[in-house]
Amino acid sequence: MSDQTLDLTAIVPELRTRGLLPADTAGVFASGSMVRGWGNETSDVDVHVITGSLRESSIAETGHVSLEPNVLTYERVYVNGRRWDIEYWTQSQVDQLLAKVTWEAYNSPDSPWSTLSRTELGMLERLPYAAAADDGGWLSDVQQRLRDSAHRVILVGISLRESDGLVEDAAGQLAAGDVHSAVIAARLAFNHIVDALQAQEGQFGSLWPKWRARRMTLINSKVLTFETYWATETMANFDSGNPGAWVEDTIGLCRKISSELEV
Amino acid sequence: MTEQNDSAPVPRIPLNVRLRKHRGRHLAIGYEHALELSPTAVFIWNQIDGTTDVDGIAQAVSTEYAIDVETALEDVRALLDELSGHQLVVWDSSAQPRHG
Structure with missing residues (x-):
């Protein structure tokens, strides 16, 4: 081969x-x-x-x-x-x-x-x-x-906006009792906020999510450790009996990461 | 502070509200409103965790900026009033308050 x-x-x-x-x-x-x-x-x-x-x-x-x-x-x-x-x-x-x-x-x-x-x-x-x-x-x-x-700040901003929109969606869906949709929206919001964080650190690649974990190993982020990233990426703490808790935790994490980014 | 009652509700940031650093400024952004925050307001914002009550936040401000607690309490209340007026903070009566 x-x-x-x-x-x-x-x-x-x-x-x-x-x-x-x-x-x-x-x-x-x-x-x-x-x-x-x-x-x-x-x-x-x-x-x-x-x-x-x-x-x-x-x-x-x-x-x-x-x-x-x-x-x-x-x-x-x-x-x-x-x-x-x-x-x-x-x-x-x-x-x-x-x-x-x-x-x-x-x-x-x-x-x-x-x-x-x-x-x-x-x-x-x-x-x-x-x-x-x-x-x-x-x-x-x-x-x-x-x-x-402004290449870097623009790429950060593009992923950040995607995440912001999905966080709003997840919050609205959760409030309306549409938990399944809220879980999906929160998961996608997390994906985009990680892309934004990686872009801020110079690791661009939002169009290639399959390499997100690889990129994560290349940044030394205090706001999102690899362990927390991977637990969220794999939904390790998701409780099917209480999916709303995972949505709230994930949105909270998105918010924490978001506050560390500058656009 | 009109939103508070005797059961000492704690301030909480709604899920759809975020803090954004934008071109050197800090903005609290909600669904409809956004408010620029001073560095002190950012510090207060960062103390809002849904469990720490107003007294606890004021204590943290007092320690951080070396001012008396009464003055800190006035500042914290003023900011939280403004934030809640813009739906950037809500009051949670069901939380178990933590006094910092």
Whole structure:
């Protein structure tokens, strides 16, 4: 089966050999679990290619973004038994994306970041741990622009708002006696508040909840220890005879974490 | 304090109310109302746990800020009145009060 380490230097030659590296390529990088060292035998390799102009795709798959042009194109290949998902962005699309998370954008009453699509959010969450597959100049510049921007506080805020809404839902449902719905809402609220906490600590990944526990091990949070996180994530203290108590405890925990976050 | 009675209800933060740090300010945010809190008010807010009564909170404020308990009690009552007026705090008569 496939090697579970990723040879970054092999990516560009492989793309070039297969005709998947446009002449106007500005940057190539890998992201995802393989880069973070969390890969397993069936993990895909996520490759991103930044080009000057929109590349035609040979497969039907496209992604939609709130940018111009409003589509991303993809390729999918298998290299030594491992699937590579290759996503193409134009330089202009990346520039537009970064423009949505500048401090100026953050302070704007128009809230440009509110138009972030799921795919755009994914790119913003991937970029901080991306690994260059070329000389690294392009990625290094973009990562510096992110560090200088409101990227972190905006990503914290997005997860925080999701949690806030679900906490209100859970409280209302509990008050109305709809305990089952309140349990689900409280559980989801907790998921989002953990994402917000992790984002504040620089561990982004709300779109990849499967790695939440891994990320939790990478932050040293006084407000939420791993033990408390895991007990809540797994609903270890849930009493089916008194589900309301779990909802109240979980909302209380969300509130405690929330008060430690700054947006 | 109009909401309190002889059985000494304790202040409690409703489930849907939260404290938020927003651009250097602290805001207590409820379903309909939000109120900016001073650093002292944040300290008082953090003492509201649904079991500590007003006297207990005032004692904590007195200790934290080295002021007499009577003055602390006035400050705590004033803040709790304001918060409860905005439905950011409710009074719980069923709680077993703890005096700090």
